[in-house]
Amino acid sequence: MESYNKSILCIQAHPDDTESWCAGLLTLLKGRGYSISIASMTDGSLGGIGMTRVETAACRFEEGRKAAAELGADFYCLGERDGFLFDTEEVRLRTIDLIRKVRPGIVLGHVPFDYHSDHRTAGTITELACLLSTLPNVPCQGQPLEKTPLLYRTAPLTFTDVLGFPLPPPHFFLDIGTVMGTKTKMLAHHKSQIEVMKVMHGIEDFFAYSKEYNRANGAKSGVEFAEYYWQHRGGGFRDIPLIQRELKEWIINNEKGEKSE
C-alpha cells in the first residue's frame, strides 16, 4: 500500500471538539506510532461563563494544550473568533500553512452536515486546505506537501444532520473501550465547558453526557464505547482505507478494510 507520513492532524472549530469526538481514535493511532497534532480554528472565546472573551480564550487555550499533552500532542489555535468563523482567504492560507508545517498523512475535519455553523465552515476550510497543500503557487511559507493527505470526517454532536434528518451511515465505528480512560482524562481538562453546556444545550453534566454519547455509539455497533467516522472519498482525495487498516482490530462495520491492492 502507498505510504503516508505517520502523522495525523485533527482540525476542529473549537478547543474541546477533538476531545469530544475523536480522542479515542487519536489515542489508538498514537499506540501505532503516529505523531498527533490538534488544532482549533477558533479561540473558543464565546464558551465562557463569568469570564470576559479575552479571559475565556486564554483559559480555553490552556485547557486544549493540557488535553493535547495527555497524548504528547502539539496544540495549535488559529485564533479565529468563536461563533464568527468565516471562510476567508486569510484563514485558508493559515490552515494550509499549518498543514505544511505538520505534514500529516491523515487529516481529521468536521463533517459537512454538522449542526454547528463553525463546524461546517471549519470542515470546508480543512477540505480545501488539504487539496491545496500540494500546490506550489499557493502563497504560503512552508514547502508544498508531496501528496494530498487522506481526509476523514468526525461525528456531529447528535445522530441527526443540521436539519434533524438521520445521518448517512458512517464508514466505520471504532471500538474505543480500551482507551476510554485516556479520552475521559483529556476531556476533563475542559472544565470551563461544564457551565457553558448547561446554558447552551441544557446538558447538566457535560462529562457524563459525553461518556453516555460514546456508550450510545457503542450500542449501535455492539461494543461498550465507540466513535464513528466517514472517509472523504470525493474528487481529489485518494480512497485508501489507511485508518481502517492501521486500527483493524478496533474497526466495526468496515466495508473497505479488507480490500486488497
Ligand SMILES: [Zn+2]
Ligand atoms: Zn465545537
